[in-house]
Amino acid sequence: MNAFADWLLSLAHALFNPGFCPGDWVWATVAAGALTALFPVAGAVLVALMRKFTGNRYDTGTISAIGVIAFVFSFGLPWMAFNGISGIYRAAAEGTSSLSKADLATLNREYCSFIGTQSEYLGGGQNIFETIFYPSGNVLAYGYYLGALVGLPLLALLFMILQARTAMRRGPKWPGRLLWVGFVMFVVFSVGVSANAGVFLWLGFIPIAMLGIIPIALVGPPPWSVINKPERPRPEPRREPPPQVPPPPPPQQQPPKQYAPTAVAPAAQELAAAPGPVPVPPGLTANGGGRYRRIKRLGHGGFGTVWQAVDNQLGRTVALKIAHAPDRDTEERMRREARALAMVDHPNCVRVYDLVEEPDGLALVMEYLEGQSLATAVDTMGPLDDVAAGRLWATMAGALAAAHEKGVLHRDVKPSNVILDPQGMPHLIDFGIARSRGDSTMTATGMMIGTPDFVAPEQAAGAAASPASDAWQLAATVSYALSGYPPRGTRETPMAALMAAARAEPVSKLPQRSAHARLLIASLDNEPRRRPTLHTVVREVEGFLSRSGKSMDGPVTRIVPRHGGTTRAMPPR
Template sequence: MESIASSLLSLAYRLFQPGLCPGDWAWATSMAGALIALFPVGTAVAVALMRKFTGNRYHGGALAALIALGLVGMFLIPWLLITGVSSVFRAVFRGDPAGLSPQEYSALQQQYCWVGPQDEYLGGKQNVYETLFYPSGDMLSYGYYLGGLVGLPLLVLLAVLLLARIAMRRGPKWPGRLLWVSFVLLVIASAGVESNTAVHLWLGFLPTTVLGVIPVALVGPPSWSTIEDSDRRPERLPEQRPQQPVRIDPREQQQQQTPPPPPPPPAKQYAPTSVAPAPEPPPEQPPGELAATPGPVPVPPGSAPAGSSRFRRVRRLGHGGFGTVWEAVDTQLGRTVALKIAHAPDRETEERMQREARALAALSHPNCVHVYDLVEEPDGLALVMEYLEGQPLAEIVDTAGPLDDVAAGRLWATMASALAAAHSKGVLHRDVKPSNVIIDPSGVAHLIDFGIARSRGDSKLTATGMMVGTPDYVAPETAAGAPASPASDAWQLAATVSYALTGQPPRGTRETPMAALMAAARAEPPTQLPRHSVHAKLLAASLDPQPRNRPTLNTVHREVEGWLARAGTSTDGPVTKLVPRQQ
């Protein structure tokens, strides 16, 4: 190691050797410290790169690699080089060149200012332990050594702590201890180094570790999808027991060789007026995959006579370019429902209604509106849905003002859970906005209007002139023409939460819908974010223009739920209290 240290000193001497006090070799020693500090910085960069692939997986090989990087890069290699440099200077002081060239060896004999010969200054004094605990000089020199041998390592330790924190972004901070604790061991183990040599080495260590923050930050944190995959617990496979040999009785073997019984008779055919058993629902699709058939489609009851309706309409709730929503009463079951009737019952409209029915029928979440039936009304195809008494979030914020952090956190957590449930069934909403979130009188939020939701089976179905989403709340990639994804639903939900906290869309308002759509397609940065909210940082990440950089909905739900728990509340509380409308 002494030969490697002498080569390192020779390289440092060629790179930086100003003829200034306290001497060219003293400055070369600081350059050697800067070169040695590249190993801790490289260790932090390696940890950040490793987390790009492993996320927050700290067990098995990932944990072993993290421990090895900390011990080798933060402690072992720097300690060997530091002690090697000190050994070279001590050997030169004793008259041994220790691998240095004759010119370098003779330069160490030169005297500079008050330090005297450099070989004695760097290799003939007390070590760090002796200087700190058995001082032999005056108080001024002791203060100098105290600042150089204690103050400088503390400043370097702060820089190492910052390196570890940046490398561990978007994850728990405890693995960073494997890095800075190893550096603390390096400082303690360097107590036998010559004190003047140690001061100059730490002088070079400090700027390199501070500037090392830049490459570690440039590596960037792991993507939210990688973190989500690492946080997901692996499924445990059932244990397979070794099969025991089975003895077969000859009589049983003879019975097994007999021909199988005839197939069962075909299923009974029911008469047209009979009620046949309901078919079994299709199996659920695996999470994360868009389902070709997300759920059974409610079929219209064929027993209703033509031109009549079982639903008595009470009042109109909403009217848009696609259809009209009515509050109605089911005269057969005696319950209040929401009736969504299409304007033009052509084939494309019927397909869209069936698509919304499939999307809602596949969901079973307390914060998603429930679908009951799909019926033929005298004026068109109608979707029968759960009637939600309440107000849209847009109306609440417009009349009562923005929500506080707790209410917005509950809104975000419940809506993220509802959308995640929809995505697990293969359904994308694609039009999450404040007017599509209904707050009932108890303050619970519900997600409505899956009118442009799609699944894999109907991905090619489009409506002429229909814009997917509302311009103020459309994700940048979908505004630019890219297909919708769970990340785009997450962007729209974050934009809705930002509106709930500020009363403004995240990109601000535009004069025309086309101007808002162009701003979305250009991925203009949000300008109306709640700067003083505790959710500001997570909102900024969720509104990132790149879908791969956004946290997943499950991550958002976990982060917001954790903050609510630390605030002494939960997601079960109301978003806001409403007074029921007077009939």
């Protein structure tokens, strides 16, 4: 330790030793404190570089490596430097120093009357512990030492925490505690340092601790491609075959246990006894025709008209989507949509019930969701706050991820395709242009797939849609919910919006003050492979909600019915 401290102090004296008050060795002590502050910075840089390859996979090896780096660079080397330098000055004050005669000559020199001999000032007197807990009667002197020996380490600790958080960007922050906990140990175990030497060591430590955040930030966070990389499956341990045990003797047969018969309602018994299909009311057919009684038209889109209807056979309200022109291609689209939706099972995805022939075409029977669209809610009540937008993002990301796991792409995620029910929960609807893997792309007529303001750049440029495209559109929808504008801004015509998307114009209407701004920027990257996956988005947003003390399953808005059957959105409570 003495050799290391001797080398560090000699280097500091060679680098910075102005010959004026309070003295060349006092200034060299400040420089030695600055050199010592480089060790925790180097440790944080090493952790940031390591995460470039490991991402957020914190297994035993990764945590052990971070722990070793923290012990060496945040505790070991700084502790050796501070205590070794203090030991050199104490030895010089006692006349037993190993410094050269030239160094001792300047160290024993007096520059200022209030400092006196440098060796006595830096090496004599009380240590940090004695100065703080056994003060002298001078109140001003005690305040000076208290501010320098307690306030400066606390300020340095703040910078150490910032360094650790910078090294842990795009991931959980808890492993960074190892870095600044090691620094706390260094401060505690340095209470034996000479008080006067400690003051100047900390004065040099603070500026480097503050500026050290810059190189850590320049290293940058790990790329999303590394963060999203799946973990390697662990090999299962080899299991020895169980020893051969002779089979037990056959048990004595016992009579089967008797259970009470299940009670069946008389109406159900009559229904079960009736042969043939389920009976229907007179004048209705079982597979279309008059089964669905239309109440009102809900919407009119590119592929069909949606009606609110009543299933006369089951007595429930449904949404009926009927093709405009029931030709062969349109029927294939409808069948494909039904097949895609039938594979998805998620509470926040619209459910499909049936595909039937209606008098005016093929009809898709879907779940009827009461409420209003996210676009209408934002337009009437204003943008959402960060908590509501986080719930929206995490819920819809989970719904899209469930669809992707079944090989289904939505391809038209936008605010008008998110319905908020009376409890304020969002639901993803209108998979009308959804396409399962393996289905042919039906764009021979040149029809554009997607909405220009919310279409992903690669889709607008003619590339095939992908899960990353759905993730981009969902992020654009969340950005709209937070700001009230599409991320690329509005254009005068749909064609102008499509050209802006095809040219991958940068997003200009992001909610800059939102807590989700950085994740939105990453999710709206023009390069699909650099975007975080939906599972990563869910993990990041859940972390934000957890830190905010909020649950993910809360309402986005609360829908309050008005008189006459319409609805309006209220902010969540």
